[in-house]
Structures are given as C-alpha cells and as structure tokens.
Amino acid sequence: MSPKNRRLTPDGEARAPDEPRSSAASARPPAPARSLRWSRAVSVARAGLGGALVLGLSVTVAWSARRHVLSSPRFAIDDIVVQGAHHRTPEALAEEAGVVKGANVFALDTDRARGRLLSDPWLETATVARQLPGKVIIHVAEREVGAIVALPEPYLAARDGRVFKALEVGDPVDLPIVTGLTSDALAEDREGTQRLVLRAIDLASEYERRTLASRAPLEEVHVSNGGELTLIVGKDGVSVALGLPPYRKKLDEAARIFAELDHRGAHAGVVMLDDEARPDRVVVRTR
16 A cells, blocks of 8 residues: 555554554543543442431431430420229329339330230220320220129129129129129130120119019029029019010019019019910919
C-alpha cells in the first residue's frame, strides 16, 4: 500500500482505510464513561453512609423516647377505675389484674391483666385499658347467679345453667336449690347438665311468679335421671312432680289442687302431675 493511500487516525497512528483498530485501542473506554461510573459509585457510597447515619439516629431517638415514657413520673398510674363489679371489690379486682398505683402506665401489659381477671370464676368478660397520662380503666361483667346446685357439694350456677364455682362463705345463698345431679354427670356431659340446670332455674322462676309461692314457698327443684322435675314446696316439704316441660298448665293445676285441699282442710304429701301419656290425670296423696 502506498503512503498515499494511508491515513492518520485520531491517535496519530497511520492506518489503511480498511485496517481495523488494535484490540487495546478498541477495549479502552472513553474518558467520559469512566468518569460517569466513578460519580455513580461515589453517589451510592454517600447514600449508604447517609442511610446508616439516619438509621443510627432514629434508633437512638426511639430508645431515648422509650426510656423517657417508661421512667417519667407523668406516666405513673394515679387513678384506677373499676366498673361493673358487684361480688368483687374494686380493690380486689385491681389486685387480681396486677394494676398498682405508682407503676408506669406503659409498663402495664393489658392483655395479661385481662387474662388474670378472666381466671376469676365470677367474671364472664373483662377489659383493661389505659387512659393517658396515668389512668387505668377496668371493666368487668360478672355472672348472674341463678341457683345453688348440690353435686352433692354445693356449687353456684349462673343464670344460663353453667356451674361455675364452689359455694364459699360470702356467696349468695338466697337462691333456688337444685338437687339430683352428680359431679360425675357434670364431668361426663357438661352441656347436658347445663341444660337440665337451666330448665330447673326457669321452672323455679316461673313458680316464684305464682301466688302459690306465697302459700308454699319453693324449697328445692329435684332433677330425676330422665330429666323430669319435681318441686319441693312449703315448710312440710310437699313433693309436686311435674315431669317434663311445658310446665305452665301443670303449675296452674297444682295451684287449683292446693286451693281445693285448703278448702277441705286436708294436707298434701305428694302431688303427681307427671303422667305424660295422660296429662289430665292427677294423683294426690294426703298426709
């Protein structure tokens, strides 16, 4: 190739028009590209350093804030409000919940306090809430007691028939007494026993609304093996066998029978209104 046909490249090297550039020259990146990559690397490093600094400051601030709220006298518990208590005093419920005046309100675990309250058999529901800066509100709903159930040891049953605690000193005793059930029956069929106790409580309530209750006060409700109910009434302990529900008409008939016996000057020992096959059949045994 003649010198005439050769040309100078931008880097001063003489090369023929069709001669390719050397590999070293083609692999070398342009100066502007290298500068751009370096700038990006510096930016990433700065961003990472800045993020770490912000995170460190955030953790420090959060720790300081937590330490402040957990130690500041402003957030000490100075008022404990207890709502809904009847059988338990406010002081007793606050102690059961583990709520103490002077303790930090944020240190109180409200879920744990609620769980401790619900371990009390008298309490059906419970909530524990904070009200800043230093108040704690405890709200409970106690079980409505419906009867004393002899198993044969005496227990309290709620109005829904649920047996919930042993009878203790200080518990209410002016209640219908349900007999005929056993602790074994309760353990084997708790729901079935609850239904029977509820049936007995409902019958006792129905009887107490009748005028017959003033003439022959209810002493107990006896539950037989088949779930049939018998009322023991009056100071002489008259048995009024009512069998299975419904009981409204049977109670009306019992009132009529007692009125007739009073008119005759007779005293009943047993009144049987439990013939399910012949509902109109009445058997009266006098003393």
